[in-house]
Amino acid sequence: MTFAGNDQPTDNAAGAGAGAVPEAADGAGAAARGPVRVFLVDDHAMFRTGVKAELAGLHDDRLDIVGEAGSVGEAVVRITAEPPDVVLLDVHMPDGGGRAVLDQVHGTHPDVVFLALSVSDAAEDVINVIRGGARGYVTKTISGRELADAVVRVAAGDAVFSPRLAGFVLDAFAQRPGTEVRDPELDLLSPREREVLKLLARGYAYKEIASQLFISIKTVETHVSSVLRKTQMSNRYELSRWATDRRLV
Amino acid sequence: MQKLTPDGLPRLQRSRSGAVLGGVASGLAGHLRLPVLWIRVAFAVLAIASGAGVVAYALLWVFVPQAAAGTADGSVRPPSSRERRQAVGLGALGLALLLIASVLGLTGSLGWILGPLGVAAVGAVFIWREADDTRRARWRRSAAGFVTPGASAWWRLGAGVALVVGGLVVFALSQFDFAALRSVLVAVILTLVGVALITIPWWLRLVRALGTERQERIAERERAEIAAHLHDSVLQTLALIQRQSENSREVLRLARGQERELRTWLYGPAGYATGATFSTGATGSTAPQVDTQLASALATAAGEVEDTYAVKVAPVVVGDAEMNPGLGALVAAAREAMVNAAKHSGEAEISVYAEVEDGTAQVFVRDRGKGFEQDGIDPDRRGVTESIRGRMDRHGGTATIRSAPGQGTEVELSMPLDAGADKVDLRKKES
Numbered sequence: 001m002t003f004a005g006n007d008q009p010t011d012n013a014a015g016a017g018a019g020a021v022p023e024a025a026d027g028a029g030a031a032a033r034g035p036v037r038v039f040l041v042d043d044h045a046m047f048r049t050g051v052k053a054e055l056a057g058l059h060d061d062r063l064d065i066v067g068e069a070g071s072v073g074e075a076v077v078r079i080t081a082e083p084p085d086v087v088l089l090d091v092h093m094p095d096g097g098g099r100a101v102l103d104q105v106h107g108t109h110p111d112v113v114f115l116a117l118s119v120s121d122a123a124e125d126v127i128n129v130i131r132g133g134a135r136g137y138v139t140k141t142i143s144g145r146e147l148a149d150a151v152v153r154v155a156a157g158d159a160v161f162s163p164r165l166a167g168f169v170l171d172a173f174a175q176r177p178g179t180e181v182r183d184p185e186l187d188l189l190s191p192r193e194r195e196v197l198k199l200l201a202r203g204y205a206y207k208e209i210a211s212q213l214f215i216s217i218k219t220v221e222t223h224v225s226s227v228l229r230k231t232q233m234s235n236r237y238e239l240s241r242w243a244t245d246r247r248l249v
Numbered sequence: 250m251q252k253l254t255p256d257g258l259p260r261l262q263r264s265r266s267g268a269v270l271g272g273v274a275s276g277l278a279g280h281l282r283l284p285v286l287w288i289r290v291a292f293a294v295l296a297i298a299s300g301a302g303v304v305a306y307a308l309l310w311v312f313v314p315q316a317a318a319g320t321a322d323g324s325v326r327p328p329s330s331r332e333r334r335q336a337v338g339l340g341a342l343g344l345a346l347l348l349i350a351s352v353l354g355l356t357g358s359l360g361w362i363l364g365p366l367g368v369a370a371v372g373a374v375f376i377w378r379e380a381d382d383t384r385r386a387r388w389r390r391s392a393a394g395f396v397t398p399g400a401s402a403w404w405r406l407g408a409g410v411a412l413v414v415g416g417l418v419v420f421a422l423s424q425f426d427f428a429a430l431r432s433v434l435v436a437v438i439l440t441l442v443g444v445a446l447i448t449i450p451w452w453l454r455l456v457r458a459l460g461t462e463r464q465e466r467i468a469e470r471e472r473a474e475i476a477a478h479l480h481d482s483v484l485q486t487l488a489l490i491q492r493q494s495e496n497s498r499e500v501l502r503l504a505r506g507q508e509r510e511l512r513t514w515l516y517g518p519a520g521y522a523t524g525a526t527f528s529t530g531a532t533g534s535t536a537p538q539v540d541t542q543l544a545s546a547l548a549t550a551a552g553e554v555e556d557t558y559a560v561k562v563a564p565v566v567v568g569d570a571e572m573n574p575g576l577g578a579l580v581a582a583a584r585e586a587m588v589n590a591a592k593h594s595g596e597a598e599i600s601v602y603a604e605v606e607d608g609t610a611q612v613f614v615r616d617r618g619k620g621f622e623q624d625g626i627d628p629d630r631r632g633v634t635e636s637i638r639g640r641m642d643r644h645g646g647t648a649t650i651r652s653a654p655g656q657g658t659e660v661e662l663s664m665p666l667d668a669g670a671d672k673v674d675l676r677k678k679e680s
Contacts, residue, residue, distance in 0.1 A: 120512075141508075141561075163600060167565035170604070174568065201565045202613045202659075203600025 035061055036155040039084035040068040041075040041101060042117070043093045047140070051088070054144035062152050072096055076104045083112050086155050089134065091118035091125045102132035115154045117147075123168050127239055131232050136160025158221050159228040166200035169231050172238040186234045189227065196223045262316040263309075267328045269336040271310040275328075289336055293343030297350045302343055412443030482510055502559040509552050543576050543610060544569045547603055550584040554599075558591035561598045568605035570666055578644040579610055579664040582637045586614035586660040589633050594618025594658060608666050617657040637662075 038055075042048050048068050055065060066084050069075035072095040079087060079101075087105075089098040096103075098116055105112060116129040116137045126137050135154040138147065139162065150160045161169075173189045181187045189197070192213075199209045206224075210217045231239065261280040263272035274292065278285035295302030328336070445452075486507040493499045540546035544566040551562040570576060583601065590599045596618035603612045634650055637660065641648040646664035 163563060163565045163602065167567050167602070170567045174606075198602070198604070201567070202602040203615050203617075 035064040036086055036152060037066045037084040038063050038151055039066060039075075039079060039087045041070075041087060041093075041098070042068075042090040043070050044090075045070060047090075051144075051147070055148060058144055058148055060148050063148060072100045072104075075101045079105050079112060080109060083109050086113045086115055086151050088151070089114050089116050089129070091116055091120060091129055098129050098134075099132045102129065102134065106133040113154050113157075115151060115160060117142075121162075121164050123171075126165055126168055127172070127231070130165070130228070131239065133232065135228065137165050138162055139164075157225075159224045161197075161200050161224060161228075163201045163203050166197045169227060170194065170197050170201060172231070172236060173234075182235055186230050187236050189230065190223075193223050193227050196220055197227060200224070261313055263313050265316050267332065269328055269333055270340075271306075272315065273306055273309045273313065274336070276313065276316070277309070285332075286335065289339045293339045293346065296343035296347040303347065409443045409445075409447035412439050412446065415439050415443075478514065482514075483507060498559045502556060505559075505561060506552075506556050509555070541572055542569050543572060543580070543603065543605065546572055546576070546580045547583060547601070547612070550580055551587065551601055554584065554587040554591055558588065560591045560596070562587055562591075562601055563598070564601040564603065566603045570605045570610055573666075575644045575646065575664050575666070576610055578640050579612060579646060579662055582640045582646075582648065582662050583612040583614055583660075585633060585637050585640075586662070589637075589660075590614060590616040590618065590658060593621075596657075605666070610664050610666060612662040613659060614662075615657065615659040620652045620654050620656045620658050622654055 040048050040051060042051075048070070052065055052068070055063065067078055067082070069078050072093055075087075087101075089101060091098045093100075098114075098118075102114060106114070114129075114132075114134040116126075116134040117140055118125060118129075118137075119140045121139050130137060136150060136159055138150050138160060142150070154160050173187075173194075195213060196209055199212060204212065206217050206220045209220050213220075259279050259282075262276050264276040264279055265272060267275040267285065274288045275285045278288045281288075292302040292306055295305060486503050490500050490503050493503065540549055547564050547566060551564045554560065555562045572580075583603075587599055587601065590596070594616040596616045598616070600615045601612065602615075603610065605611075637650075638648045641662060641664065644664065646662065648663075649661040650658065651661070652658040
């Protein structure tokens with residue numbers, strides 16, 4: 001798998017992905033390319049209907065739901081037939097769950113961005129889809145407005161870290177006695193990245209992190225993308241353990 | 250109406266009508282659909298074999314239930330005098346045969362062979378009688394395999410027959426060569442081993458059926474447990490939500506509480522709360538709940554605030570530590586900060602982040618609400634912030650509160666891990 005470009009946020013994304021505060025996302029950059037085409041994968045028809053209704057109710061011209069699928073097989077066929085911009089991916093599904101969709105699509109269609117969506121925020125599930133190539137993770141209790149913002153942000157090339165995901169990653173990269181570091185480039189977080197992650201875990205939006213640390217929003221985004229890349233590529237025991245000790249309920 | 254067995258035979262009952270002695274013979278005749286005379290003759294003839302007929306009659310009398318009175322079958326029809334005479338005559342004949350056989354010394358010989366076989370047969374009959382439909386079908390299939398056996402079945406059958414025949418031969422030889430007792434024992438053992446070999450498939454099936462049955466029972470119990478839990482929690486909450494549907498605040502509160510409870514149940518320690526909730530009741534006396542780990546204590550506190558004030562509190566914990574009085578004070582202060590945010594901020598979501606690093610536990614409680622001017626706050630809020638500060642100071646920690654109108658509020662609490670331990674030691678010295 002290649003992750004080329006992951007650590008270089010798209011230029012016009014800076015404004016669109018400004019942070020979790022709704023009014024901060026002005027959408028100017030995204031609107032220039034037309035609305036983000038969103039594809040929905042969830043085995044619960046009721047949930048798909050709910051998400052569609054909620055996103056439609058926002059009258060947000062930044063996104064457009066172009067399709068949906070109720071199973072892993074259906075999702076793979078439809079996504080590869082007509083690749084959307086962003087796939088909202090349920091983690092828990094029969095036949096391997098969201099990870100199976102990622103494994104079958106991500107390698108051949110690196111342009112399709114995945115945002116995982118799940119009721120479970122257990123570490124195993126979160127880390128597993130992130131390492132499978134998802135650009136972000138949100139829980140299903142997220143509000144429609146926040147979900148729309150998250151979709152726009154990942155479409156622009158940024159990563160979406162929920163506070164809990166930030167907590168997991170901090171935990172996984174924590175320096176414990178006897179931790180093996182094979183590749184410092186991937187297995188360690190820089191002090192700045194840790195600071196950014198801690199503020200994310202405390203519930204700060206990107207804009208708030210930027211003003212707190214006296215850096216630009218774009219720098220914050222670069223740090224988060226870099227952390228995402230390390231989370232995906234690192235061979236740290238904690239990460240591979242979470243990714244393999246997988247429970248499907 | 251006669252009750253039928255799954256094979257379509259009338260159920261075996263001692264009949265009331267036509268009974269001369271116990272109704273055994275006429276009941277058996279009804280069950281096997283044979284003339285009652287044949288049955289009586291069979292009992293009489295079997296009496297030759299060291300009284301097997303007599304014993305069989307007695308056993309059946311004891312174990313076979315009598316037909317219920319009042320049913321068509323149970324209506325009492327006394328036997329005709331001819332039938333009665335016939336029956337008594339056959340009974341006398343049977344007793345006579347028994348006596349003759351014992352006088353001639355035949356009792357031992359036939360009895361030793363027929364005894365074990367008879368016991369095995371009676372056992373098999375009882376098992377068959379108690380078995381249900383599916384099990385009988387299974388046994389019939391295995392019996393079919395027995396009638397058209399494969400190679401191994403042939404070997405087994407051959408060995409079994411050889412042993413039975415061997416047993417009989419040893420017995421026959423004993424009449425001339427061996428000491429009677431020993432040879433009889435050998436004969437019985439060989440015969441029994443032969444019978445056991447021949448019936449191996451049935452025993453295996455029986456053991457396997459027992460195993461499957463136990464597994465099914467375990468699975469069924471687990472299913473019932475899950476169903477009971479879902480019923481007690483999720484269904485009850487859904488019912489409450491439907492009744493409270495006008496009150497969106499209450500609906501939210503119920504849904505969040507239920508979600509938290511279900512997550513803990515499903516994912517346990519790794520789930521919603523990063524630590525299990527124990528009720529050992531020893532440590533952390535100042536904590537609102539008796540949790541032994543910081544993460545679980547904080548999750549409990551957050552859950553309580555969520556339930557009481559209908560706000561969303563999402564605790565994120567990195568690292569963990571064993572509770573001590575200092576951390577107990579930290580959790581209590583964090584809880585107060587959460588309550589404060591829930592009551593005054595006007596926001597429905599509170600972020601809680603805790604980390605244990607370099608010997609210090611830190612908790613951040615943050616809301617995006619209306620905030621306040623730090624100098625000009627009303628006495629009520631000042632009291633709360635002072636109580637947070639005071640609590641932390643007393644245990645060697647610090648509290649920093651950052652807020653401005655329209656900027657939300659963040660409370661930063663910091664407690665050294667060993668601070669509480671020192672306090673304990675001091676108190677011990679004092680007392």
